[in-house]
Amino acid sequence: MFSTLYQKELKTxxxxxxxxxxFAIMSILVLMAFAVGIQNYRNARTQYESGLAEHKTQMxxxxxxxxxxxxxxxxxxxxSVLVSGVSNDxxxxxxxxxxxxxxxxxxxxxxxxxxxxxxxxxxxFMFSVILTLFAIVFTYNAVNGEREQGTLSLLFSxxxxxxxxxxxxxxxVLTALILPLLVVILVGLLLLPIFGISLNGDxxxxxxxxxxxGLLHFSFFVLIGxxxxxxxxxxxxxxxxxxxxxxxxxxxxxxxxxxxxxxxVDVPNSDEITAQKSRYRxxxxxxxxxxxxxxxxxxxxxxxxxxxxxxxxxxGLSEERQKKVSVLSQKLDENxxxxxxxxxxxxSMIAQLSPTAAFTFxxxxxxxxxxxxxxxxxxxxxxxxxxxxxxxxxxxxxxxGGMVMIFETSDSERPxxxxxxxxxxxxxRSNVGSVFSKVAFGLGxxxxxxxxxxxxxxxxxxxxxxx
Amino acid sequence: MQTTxxxxxxxxLTKTYDYHVTALDNLNLSVGRxxxxxxxxxxxxxxxxxxxxxxxxxxxxxGKAIVNGVVTHExxxxxxxxxxxxxxxxxxxxxxxxxxxxxxxxxxxxxTHYTQRxxxxxxxxxxxxxxxxHRKLSGFSKGMRQKCGIAIAILxxxxxxxxxxxxxxxxxxxxxxxxxxxxxxRDEGKAILMSTHDIFRAKEISDTVGIMNQGKLVMQKSxxxxxxxxxxxxxxxxxxxxxxxxx
Numbered sequence: 001m002f003s004t005l006y007q008k009e010l011k012t013x014x015x016x017x018x019x020x021x022x023f024a025i026m027s028i029l030v031l032m033a034f035a036v037g038i039q040n041y042r043n044a045r046t047q048y049e050s051g052l053a054e055h056k057t058q059m060x061x062x063x064x065x066x067x068x069x070x071x072x073x074x075x076x077x078x079x080s081v082l083v084s085g086v087s088n089d090x091x092x093x094x095x096x097x098x099x100x101x102x103x104x105x106x107x108x109x110x111x112x113x114x115x116x117x118x119x120x121x122x123x124x125f126m127f128s129v130i131l132t133l134f135a136i137v138f139t140y141n142a143v144n145g146e147r148e149q150g151t152l153s154l155l156f157s158x159x160x161x162x163x164x165x166x167x168x169x170x171x172x173v174l175t176a177l178i179l180p181l182l183v184v185i186l187v188g189l190l191l192l193p194i195f196g197i198s199l200n201g202d203x204x205x206x207x208x209x210x211x212x213x214g215l216l217h218f219s220f221f222v223l224i225g226x227x228x229x230x231x232x233x234x235x236x237x238x239x240x241x242x243x244x245x246x247x248x249x250x251x252x253x254x255x256x257x258x259x260x261x262x263x264x265v266d267v268p269n270s271d272e273i274t275a276q277k278s279r280y281r282x283x284x285x286x287x288x289x290x291x292x293x294x295x296x297x298x299x300x301x302x303x304x305x306x307x308x309x310x311x312x313x314x315x316g317l318s319e320e321r322q323k324k325v326s327v328l329s330q331k332l333d334e335n336x337x338x339x340x341x342x343x344x345x346x347x348s349m350i351a352q353l354s355p356t357a358a359f360t361f362x363x364x365x366x367x368x369x370x371x372x373x374x375x376x377x378x379x380x381x382x383x384x385x386x387x388x389x390x391x392x393x394x395x396x397x398x399x400x401g402g403m404v405m406i407f408e409t410s411d412s413e414r415p416x417x418x419x420x421x422x423x424x425x426x427x428x429r430s431n432v433g434s435v436f437s438k439v440a441f442g443l444g445x446x447x448x449x450x451x452x453x454x455x456x457x458x459x460x461x462x463x464x465x466x467x
Numbered sequence: 468m469q470t471t472x473x474x475x476x477x478x479x480l481t482k483t484y485d486y487h488v489t490a491l492d493n494l495n496l497s498v499g500r501x502x503x504x505x506x507x508x509x510x511x512x513x514x515x516x517x518x519x520x521x522x523x524x525x526x527x528x529x530g531k532a533i534v535n536g537v538v539t540h541e542x543x544x545x546x547x548x549x550x551x552x553x554x555x556x557x558x559x560x561x562x563x564x565x566x567x568x569x570x571x572x573x574x575x576x577x578x579t580h581y582t583q584r585x586x587x588x589x590x591x592x593x594x595x596x597x598x599x600x601h602r603k604l605s606g607f608s609k610g611m612r613q614k615c616g617i618a619i620a621i622l623x624x625x626x627x628x629x630x631x632x633x634x635x636x637x638x639x640x641x642x643x644x645x646x647x648x649x650x651x652x653r654d655e656g657k658a659i660l661m662s663t664h665d666i667f668r669a670k671e672i673s674d675t676v677g678i679m680n681q682g683k684l685v686m687q688k689s690x691x692x693x694x695x696x697x698x699x700x701x702x703x704x705x706x707x708x709x710x711x712x713x714x
Binding site for chain 2 (some may be wrong): 003004005008011013015045107149150153154155156157158159160161465466467
């Protein structure tokens with residue numbers, strides 16, 4: 001009985017012209033998302049490599065270690081082919097030549113404002129917006145359509161248990177929609193090695209989980225479509241109901257969550273904090289100005305020695321100022337971070353009332369493009385800055401940043417520095433285990449949503465009038 | 468003519484909806500093996516409600532509908548093993564061919580032993596031309612779909628058949644073919660309960676005729692009793708009588 005009904009569901013969908021056309025469009029869009037993702041990744045890779053090369057060229061021209069303006073670059077992630085997350089919003093380079101806060105500059109959306117308006121066309125967008133819409137189109141009349149058509153009453157004039165029918169309906173529709181989709185995704189994945197995008201073991205694990213999350217999200221919309229069509233009597237009413245649900249799930253709830261969390265948790269403005277730090281820095285500098293102007297070298301005849309003495313004093317003052325600024329910065333940053341953390345937590349908790357938000361958070365974390373990426377990049381840059389500062393201190397006896405004055409007394413050409421001595425910066429990406437709890441939570445939420453839709457469909461159909 | 472214990476039986480069958488709307492009021496009828504029972508009545512008389520109760524699409528407010536000794540609302544799955552149904556407007560899956568539809572519905576009905584040849588033979592028996600057997604249902608006329616519906620009922624091979632206004636909208640030729648088929652099925656021993664507006668066909672093929680009005684069975688006569696009577700006049704008489712009573 002189950003097998004007969006299951007096969008009927010498969011055939012009904014697969015034989016329909018609507019399925020053939022929709023699936024063709026869906027396949028083209030999924031493959032296009034892969035193609036666009038691959039192209040974007042390759043562009044980002046080229047940009048990253050040319051940025052590194054240009055930086056290297058500039059560095060090679062330096063003749064003084066004090067003048068080195070070291071920058072670190074965020075390498076593009078191969079998984080950004082599928083999920084761009086916040087990676088396009090995050091600045092791709094950080095200049096370490098500062099005594100203040102490190103700032104990531106040159107985000108992709110900053111370069112291309114048009115892209116910022118329309119956002120990315122990636123697999124995450126496909127799964128969260130396009131495929132959910134397809135799921136609704138395929139299922140809004142799954143049960144009530146049969147009632148309206150008249151086949152339901154003929155079917156239930158036979159000894160068909162309602163649970164068997166609805167189970168066969170759900171599994172049949174899921175199989176008919178998910179298997180072809182999976183084939184298209186696999187074809188898309190084949191494009192990755194063909195276009196020279198290499199993934200390591202961890203990437204493949206993440207990729208598998210991204211696809212699993214995508215399929216769970218898709219299956220939820222399929223099941224909720226069947227559930228609504230089982231509960232709502234007319235197919236036009238169920239289509240409207242699902243459309244409203246889709247709009248709320250995909251667009252309203254995630255955005256409302258950000259708004260509500262923003263209102264609920266008072267987070268100081270980051271510009272305000274930067275200005276506060278800057279004012280304090282200026283105030284300290286003003287306090288030191290008298291000391292600088294009253295500087296008297298102990299040896300007035302040896303210019304080089306006098307300069308060295310001045311430099312040392314300046315370094316000492318700068319270091320003192322830096323310490324004081326650091327104490328304030330740390331306090332302000334900590335406060336900001338704590339409040340931001342609470343706000344983000346509130347926002348993500350509210351947002352996860354929507355399966356689409358749960359899916360987006362999960363896949364962004366899996367693709368190294370979650371909310372933590374900007375902080376991860378900056379803390380990695382800070383960590384490297386400490387290493388770099390120590391290196392420069394060893395080389396020059398003074399720290400990086402601040403004011404540097406160099407007097408060249410000889411006409412002879414000074415040799416350029418050997419930049420191969422500079423410690424190499426590598427952006428260490430975390431392995432999948434580090435996001436396990438977040439991902440497990442996201443996948444768990446999606447599974448719960450699926451179970452909920454399943455129960456609504458089963459219970460709703462058990463009570464429905466099949467006439 | 469009822470010769471054995473009834474296959475279809477309604478005992479004090481009543482269906483009341485919200486706001487005290489009585490769709491069916493204390494119906495008692497029985498249909499035995501090899502008998503055709505026609506229910507006549509206007510729209511809203513309770514004919515389709517009776518069918519729905521026999522199929523357990525709805526539950527009775529009181530009384531019971533029995534199919535082959537099984538009370539439908541108590542054991543619906545079991546009861547449906549003994550009954551086949553042909554609706555007023557048979558709707559099958561448009562993407563499937565006639566044979567594929569037959570295959571699906573007979574399997575659902577619990578018969579998995581039929582071959583493609585069996586399907587084709589039944590389709591020929593109900594008068595569906597051979598070239599239509601492997602055509603998709605989406606292009607079929609109402610008459611052709613009705614033929615497929617009766618073919619499904621034949622293949623289900625149950626002791627009882629319910630027909631809800633099966634000839635409505637059929638041309639006279641198709642209607643005659645339908646009557647011939649019903650007579651054959653009666654001869655095979657099926658108990659047939661048919662609701663219809665077609666007074667002439669009802670008189671022509673029925674063993675018993677019942678007239679319903681406002682949820683009540685207001686007249687029931689055997690073919691023997693109807694001999695020499697004008698069924699149309701009786702119908703109009705009972706309908707008018709009840710209309711006057713309720714006025």
